[in-house]
Amino acid sequence: MRKLLSLTLLALASTSVFAGGYRVSLQGQKQLAMGHTGVAVVNSAEVLFFNPAGISFLEDKFNASIGGNLLFAETKFQNETYNWQNSTDNMGTPFSIYASYKINKWLSAGIAVYTPYGSEVEWDRDWQGSHLVNRIDLKAIYIQPTVSFKVNDAFAIGGGPIYVIGSVEFNKNLNRSLTDESGNRSDVSLDANGINAWGYAAGFMLNPCKEMRLGVNYRSEIIMEARGGMAAFNEIPVFLQEKFSNTTFSADLPLPAELTAGLSLNLTDKWMIAFDYNRTMWSAYKDLTIDFDNSVETSVNPRNYQNTNTYRVGTQYEATDKFTFRAGWYKDESPIASGYFAPETPRNDSMGYTGGLTYQINKNLGVDASFLYLHFDEIDASYDHYQETTLVNGQAVTSTIPFGGTYKSTVFSPGVGVTYSF
Amino acid sequence: MKNKFIYFAVIAALGLASCEPEFETEVSDASYSSGEADFSSYVAIGNSLTAGFMDNTVSRGGQAYSYPNLLAKQFKIVGGGEFTQPSFADDVNNLGGLTLGGQVIRGTRLVIDYSVKLPEPIAGTPTIEVSAGVHGAVNNMGVPGAKSFHLLAPGYGSLDGVVPGTANPYFVRHASSPTATVLGDAMSKKPTFFTNWIGSNDVLSYATSGGVGVDHNATGNMDPSTYGGNDITNATVFGGVYTQIVNTLTSAGAKGVVCTIPSVTAIPFFTTIPYNPLTVVTVAGGNQAAYEATINALNTQLYGPLKQVLTAFGAGNRIKLLSTTSANPLLIKDETLPDLKDQLTAALTPMFGPEVAADFGEAFGQARQTTAQDLVLLTTRPVIGTAPEDVPALINKYGITYPLEDNHILIPSEKTAIADATSAYNAAIKSAAATKGLAVADMNAVMNKLANGLRLDDGQIYTADYFTLAGSLNNYSTVLFSLDGVHPNPRGYAVLANEIIKVINSHYKAKLPIHEVGGFPGITILGSN
Incomplete structure (x- = not known):
């Protein structure tokens, strides 16, 4: 019964298929089109996200970029032993807003609003893995006021605090079979809104020569501490209603730190290539622990995420005054270790293919478009840490019941944005 | 220029459609x-x-x-x-x-x-x-x-x-x-x-x-x-x-x-009911003092005399005194045992008088306690402790003071x-x-x-x-x-x-x-x- 509640909850985390873990790498149309490189690229106000130091090198006094994506993620699941087939189709709308202002020769300021983490996955209610997750929706909006100091024409530093507003909704069935008297599966819904947390970002950019930029950026770990969220137990049989009364809960979900280093090269006046390397500190996510403020047992759900590496390459070519074309590629490692592949985060290593263009309407205003295709190989994987306890001849015996099969995901995301500067 | 964006949108939509994940080997009826x-x-x-x-x-x-x-x-x-x-x-x-x-x-x-x-x-x-x-x-x-x-x-x-x-x-x-x-x-x-x-x-x-x-x-x-x-x-x-x-x-x-x-x-x-289901919980609702009093009374008034007499006839192993500290077995009738009815009646008459002694002889002639070799039926649980028909009050509890019948136990x-x-x-x-x-x-x-x-x-x-x-x-x-x-x-x-x-x-x-x-x-x- 303890495990009745393996509320993998929040897993909050989880999900979907964007990039590794619940990281969603869609923080700007121009840079996404270049394989989401950018720690050493000074294209637009998007650099507020990729490397705050970069705003010092923007040519215009004021720069703004606003954009959004439609994120289509689909995962199919099957298991031949039991003749199971299922799939989940989800759409997300990550967005970003960036604005920077050059206060004087050596000082620039800006504000960035973006959604680097999030995940929504909804499986068919009461599907085969419903004891792990029916639905999860994790949202986190980062608001980052930023300043940058240009030390000299070759070097700048920048950074700022990050204020996070987050929410999470999660629903799972209590176990593999419990129902109320009418045969409806018993489930729990967790809902925490208005979670606030602070972190920071800091970076530097170095231009050793005219053709090259180097950049390093660090964004700190931010723990989303859900306190006083609502836990609602639904379709509970009468004999368990006293125990499974609606209550509040606490849970922590780490949004991991990310260290990025990279460089860009101007091969010609019009042609640039960029390389980024991301190290994401997913090992902060050891387990998901949900404390209920009633007699329902605390639910501990091992996650054991691993730190990951992402390798990115991108290029852009200014074909005309009006058109700039971009393309990129990246390899994204999954933080999920073998045996921890839960259907709320059904994601393995992936390859990202990106492309896009800018149409410059006039000197100040441009329209950006991008697309991303993420390719996942199909994978045979399972989550091996769901447990139930049984008394056998008076002794408590723990059963570990793996849930798995073959998963195959695809992600596609078109995006548009506008860039304005003067 | 607008046309180009429309083309782009169309291409994107086509891309989307082709994005359905597909397994190398789809699980299906085939x-x-x-x-x-x-x-x-x-x-x-x-x-x-x-x-x-x-x-x-x-x-x-x-x-x-x-x-x-x-x-x-x-x-x-x-x-x-x-x-x-x-x-x-x-x-x-x-x-x-x-x-x-x-x-x-x-x-x-x-x-x-x-x-x-x-x-x-x-x-x-x-x-x-x-x-x-x-x-x-x-x-x-x-x-x-x-x-x-x-x-x-x-x-x-x-x-x-x-x-x-x-x-x-x-x-x-x-x-x-x-x-x-x-x-x-x-x-x-x-x-x-x-x-x-x-x-x-x-x-x-x-x-x-x-x-x-x-x-x-x-x-x-x-x-x-x-x-x-x-x-x-x-x-x-x-x-x-x-x-x-x-x-x-x-x-x-x-x-x-x-x-x-x-x-x-x-x-x-x-397998659900053990051969020795008589415990402080089942007999005295968890009250140890009451349990000990009950067990001691049973030993003095019934199990002790019975064992003494049975021992005299070489059948003392049929009954053991009840324990106040461990789970106790049930009294049952085992139709495969030699019937000591007459011997019991005769031996108990000085103690209880002829009438009661005859009842005891009738009841306990083939009685023994259960062992781990016996199986108690699930349906016997509600019978334990209830009163058999037409027996004196002293021995009116099935399994405790009166032997359970053949249909309650597998011997x-x-x-x-x-x-x-x-x-x-x-x-x-x-x-x-x-x-x-x-x-x-x-x-x-x-x-x-x-x-x-x-x-x-x-x-x-x-x-x-x-x-x-x-x-x-x-x-x-x-x-x-x-x-x-x-x-x-x-x-x-x-x-x-x-x-x-x-x-x-x-x-x-x-x-x-x-x-x-x-x-x-x-x-x-x-x-x-």
């Missing part, structure tokens, strides 16, 4: 095969276990979880035909039970009433009328209560035979005619594949009656028409009948699976008779299967594992011990038996279906998916009843 078997007409032969009997009855809801129905669902993937079961459409409220001419002859299905934490029949009146069935052959020919020889008996489905006991009320409801036989109706479906799990009742009814019937392996009586309901069928008779059934089933080339008969020692009906000699019959039947089943090249599902082996916890392939452990749930619900979802202690619950039937599927897959080189046992319902627990 992933499975029937191998050498032909499931186009599947017929199941058997008794209550085959009928989907659970919680002491067949109900509309329970029947859906019969293992033949669960098998048929998987067969359907590889060309299995329609699978029909006897109609229980009249069980409108899913209560089970039976009525005959409007009179209730079988109670409703058992549920756990959480307010008392014990099994009891669900409230309501059965609406399943014996005389109002839907007649005609069906694919699931499991008939609750049927013994091997009943499958060949004309008239087993005759309404007129229900009261005299020559017919079976369940078969009456779907027999194609009053003179039909179970096997004949089964064969009219022209089976291409069958399962046969008959034979349990040939020994089980003796066991569940506490061994009050007659063991015809001992009597040598070869005429089943003379057998009582609680008798053990002669093993030679069983072997002959079983061979005849299998020969008939295979006469048109059908393939199939036969199932062995489980040992009674593996089912909760016999070692009865267990031996059951075990011998079971192994003889299983030998006959395996031999019949070998002769015809049929697959054997060893249900005996499966059920035996349950007693100590059965670890399934999915990692879950299951036990036969659900009464532990009083006070704790740990075992609510990990018990495979229904509340009657003999028949599986839906989850248990899914385990049995999976065992049969595995046998089919290996013996007939088929490839069938198994059921996910953990997703099936277990027992029913109601807040109140």
Whole structure:
């Protein structure tokens, strides 16, 4: 019964298929089109996200970029032993807003609003893995006021605090079979809104020569501490209603730190290539622990995420005054270790293919478009840490019941944005 | 320029459409095969276990979880035909039970009433009328209560035979005619594949009656028409009948699976109540002082004198003084012991007077305490501590101050008779299967594992011990038996279906998916009843 509640909850985390873990790498149309490189690229106000130091090198006094994506993620699941087939189709709308202002020769300021983490996955209610997750929706909006100091024409530093507003909704069935008297599966819904947390970002950019930029950026770990969220137990049989009364809960979900280093090269006046390397500190996510403020047992759900590496390459070519074309590629490692592949985060290593263009309407205003295709190989994987306890001849015996099969995901995301500067 | 964006949007949309994830090998019906078997007409032969009997009855809801129905669902993937079961459409409220001419002859299905934490029949009146069935052959020919020889008996489905006991009320409801036989109706479906799990009742009814019937392996009586309901069928008779059934089933080339008969020692009906259930909790509600007072009084007034006298006659080992610190056994009558009635009466007369001494002699002439070798029936639990008829107040508690009767306990000699019959039947089943090249599902082996916890392939452990749930619900979802202690619950039937599927897959080189046992319902627990 303890495990009745393996509320993998929040897993909050989880999900979907964007990039590794619940990281969603869609923080700007121009840079996404270049394989989401950018720690050493000074294209637009998007650099507020990729490397705050970069705003010092923007040519215009004021720069703004606003954009959004439609994120289509689909995962199919099957298991031949039991003749199971299922799939989940989800759409997300990550967005970003960036604005920077050059206060004087050596000082620039800006504000960035973006959604680097999030995940929504909804499986068919009461599907085969419903004891792990029916639905999860994790949202986190980062608001980052930023300043940058240009030390000299070759070097700048920048950074700022990050204020996070987050929410999470999660629903799972209590176990593999419990129902109320009418045969409806018993489930729990967790809902925490208005979670606030602070972190920071800091970076530097170095231009050793005219053709090259180097950049390093660090964004700190931010723990989303859900306190006083609502836990609602639904379709509970009468004999368990006293125990499974609606209550509040606490849970922590780490949004991991990310260290990025990279460089860009101007091969010609019009042609640039960029390389980024991301190290994401997913090992902060050891387990998901949900404390209920009633007699329902605390639910501990091992996650054991691993730190990951992402390798990115991108290029852009200014074909005309009006058109700039971009393309990129990246390899994204999954933080999920073998045996921890839960259907709320059904994601393995992936390859990202990106492309896009800018149409410059006039000197100040441009329209950006991008697309991303993420390719996942199909994978045979399972989550091996769901447990139930049984008394056998008076002794408590723990059963570990793996849930798995073959998963195959695809992600596609078109995006548009506008860039304005003067 | 706008046009270019439209082109881009179109390309993006096309890209999206082509983005559907696809598996290299999609799991679909085509992933499975029937191998050498032909499931186009599947017929199941058997008794209550085959009928989907659970919680002491067949109900509309329970029947859906019969293992033949669960098998048929998987067969359907590889060309299995329609699978029909006897109609229980009249069980409108899913209560089970039976009525005959409007009179209730079988109670409703058992549920756990959480307010008392014990099994009891669900409230309501059965609406399943014996005389109002839907007649005609069906694919699931499991008939609750049927013994091997009943499958060949004309008239087993005759309404007129229900009261005299020559017919079976369940078969009456779907027999194609009053003179039909179970096997004949089964064969009219022209089976291409069958399962046969008959034979349990040939020994089980003796066991569940506490061994009050007659063991015809001992009597040598070869005429089943003379057998009582609680008798053990002669093993030679069983072997002959079983061979005849299998020969008939295979006469048109059908393939199939036969199932062995489980040992009674593996089912909760016999394993739930320990031989020594008298404890501070059961006797004195947890009050140690009251318990010690009760035990000491029993030792002084009854067990002490009894042991003293029995010792004088060389039978002192029949009784031990009760302990205040450990669990105590029950008093029972063992009809295999020499009767010391007269000796006891004579010896106790000086102490109690002739009248009481005679009562004691009558009561305790063959009395002994239970040992770990005895099995206490599940149905005996509510009897312990109640008053037998016409006995003095001093000895008016069954099992504590008065011996439980033959029908409350299985003693070692009865267990031996059951075990011998079971192994003889299983030998006959395996031999019949070998002769015809049929697959054997060893249900005996499966059920035996349950007693100590059965670890399934999915990692879950299951036990036969659900009464532990009083006070704790740990075992609510990990018990495979229904509340009657003999028949599986839906989850248990899914385990049995999976065992049969595995046998089919290996013996007939088929490839069938198994059921996910953990997703099936277990027992029913109601807040109140």
